[in-house]
Amino acid sequence: MRNPIIDVGAKELSYEIREIVDIAKKVEKFGINITWENIGDPIAKGEEIPEWIKEIIAEIVRDNNSYAYCPTKGLPETREFLSERVNERGGVQITAEDIIFFNGLGDAIAKIYGLLKRQVRVINPSPSYSTHSSAEASHAGSPPITYFLDPKNYWYPDIDDLEKRIKYNPAVSGILVINPDNPTGAVYPKKILNEIVDLANEYDLFIICDEIYCNLIYNGKKQHLLCEVIDDVCGLSLKGISKEIPWPGARCGWIEVYNADKDEEFKKYINSIYKAKLIEVCSTTLPQMAIPRIMGHKNYKKYLNERNKFFEKRSNTAYKKLKDLEGVIANKTNGAFYMSVVFEDKYLNGDNSIKINDKRLKEFMESQVKDASIDKKFVYYLLASTGICVVPLTSFCSQLNGFRITLLERDDKKFNWIFDTLAEKIEEFIL
Numbered sequence: 028m029r030n031p032i033i034d035v036g037a038k039e040l041s042y043e044i045r046e047i048v049d050i051a052k053k054v055e056k057f058g059i060n061i062t063w064e065n066i067g068d069p070i071a072k073g074e075e076i077p078e079w080i081k082e083i084i085a086e087i088v089r090d091n092n093s094y095a096y097c098p099t100k101g102l103p104e105t106r107e108f109l110s111e112r113v114n115e116r117g118g119v120q121i122t123a124e125d126i127i128f129f130n131g132l133g134d135a136i137a138k139i140y141g142l143l144k145r146q147v148r149v150i151n152p153s154p155s156y157s158t159h160s161s162a163e164a165s166h167a168g169s170p171p172i173t174y175f176l177d178p179k180n181y182w183y184p185d186i187d188d189l190e191k192r193i194k195y196n197p198a199v200s201g202i203l204v205i206n207p208d209n210p211t212g213a214v215y216p217k218k219i220l221n222e223i224v225d226l227a228n229e230y231d232l233f234i235i236c237d238e239i240y241c242n243l244i245y246n247g248k249k250q251h252l253l254c255e256v257i258d259d260v261c262g263l264s265l266k267g268i269s270k271e272i273p274w275p276g277a278r279c280g281w282i283e284v285y286n287a288d289k290d291e292e293f294k295k296y297i298n299s300i301y302k303a304k305l306i307e308v309c310s311t312t313l314p315q316m317a318i319p320r321i322m323g324h325k326n327y328k329k330y331l332n333e334r335n336k337f338f339e340k341r342s343n344t345a346y347k348k349l350k351d352l353e354g355v356i357a358n359k360t361n362g363a364f365y366m367s368v369v370f371e372d373k374y375l376n377g378d379n380s381i382k383i384n385d386k387r388l389k390e391f392m393e394s395q396v397k398d399a400s401i402d403k404k405f406v407y408y409l410l411a412s413t414g415i416c417v418v419p420l421t422s423f424c425s426q427l428n429g430f431r432i433t434l435l436e437r438d439d440k441k442f443n444w445i446f447d448t449l450a451e452k453i454e455e456f457i458l
């Protein structure tokens with residue numbers, strides 16, 4: 028090339044959740060049957076969409092309007108429907124104009140960070156969902172700035188750590204919160220959300236709250252939304268249908284903008300996000316047409332309850348099987364459908380390993396984990412010895428060694444096998 032064309036931020040882009048698929052495909056060629064536990068796609072894991080939802084979508088497919096572009100911010104009646112749901116919570120009040128649709132939250136996330144001034148930082152949780160941390164760091168051209176989620180305190184944010192990081196990094200202008208959280212499955216109490224809002228208030232920051240899992244909460248935990256606690260602070264709530272309906276292939280999510288009129292700079296920033304969508308024209312029309320019909324349907328609440336009961340059962344079984352193992356910290360998940368397990372440092376050294384019977388496969392895996400983190404070694408060896416494909420925790424912007432696994436497996440027997448095998452392999456790796 029005549030000029031160097033690669034941006035400094037490019038090296039911050041990584042998404043191990045999908046990158047591990049290449050390795051797993053190679054392992055498959057050695058005759059190993061892969062159990063995909065790396066990605067949060069309920070449909071890929073065999074969840075069936077109920078007939079009444081399929082009928083709504085089939086009806087929309089027959090409507091010529093579903094083939095058209097829609098307004099840039101999204102269909103007005105759908106935004107109206109969603110803004111009313113926010114207002115019903117009794118906190119911050121919005122109108123349909125405060126909602127912008129995107130082609131999935133992945134699209135929203137790219138724009139949210141991409142349109143910030145390069146020097147400005149949004150502090151991420153650690154561990155963090157890698158789409159956020161990668162997009163933020165790539166935009167800034169340097170590694171993420173993070174605050175600690177504490178596995179010894181139900182994976183709740185360490186508020187003292189958050190405050191220190193904000194105080195000593197003047198570039199931090201926003202706080203990212205993911206609630207319920209990916210990758211930990213934690214659901215935050217109102218007190219913690221209030222403390223984050225207080226910090227945002229004190230340091231004049233905005234809040235980004237990714238609430239894509241806000242209706243996937245169980246084990247008796249209560250849902251507390253950003254709109255209920257935000258007061259006068261500027262903020263964005265990110266929501267979508269990928270996990271909730273679940274319809275990830277629709278590529279449909281939206282942002283709700285809170286208190287844009289309270290700060291001129293924030294208002295201009297939101298306008299730049301809108302303009303970026305404007306030059307793309309709009310987001311997918313068909314799923315937007317479906318949202319009020321599905322979420323407003325008489326069966327919807329019951330349907331969500333049934334799904335949550337399923338994940339509650341999965342959460343409790345997984346916790347029971349891992350909680351007493353020596354050398355790991357396992358928390359019970361209360362929302363979303365992931366569990367993160369941490370290896371305690373004192374159990375880790377150069378000798379941690381899992382037996383791989385096939386000599387050629389063993390050599391291949393060894394070549395792949397040279398200089399890798401210890402948790403990546405666990406994940407790769409687990410894959411080669413059992414076919415179970417999980418994701419190393421260090422790939423979620425974390426210093427902690429561990430892994431993330433999904434709770435999505437539909438078949439009870441297979442689910443038990445996955446977690447029994449996992450427990451066995453953890454013991455082999457640690458001891």
Ligand SMILES: Cc1ncc(COP(=O)(O)O)c(C=O)c1O
Pocket residue numbers: 067130131132133134156158205209237239267268269275278279280
């Ligand atoms: C916390 C979180 N936010 C956003 C997304 C992306 O959602 P979408 O399918 O709308 O791009 C995911 C996907 O796993 C997620 O876990």
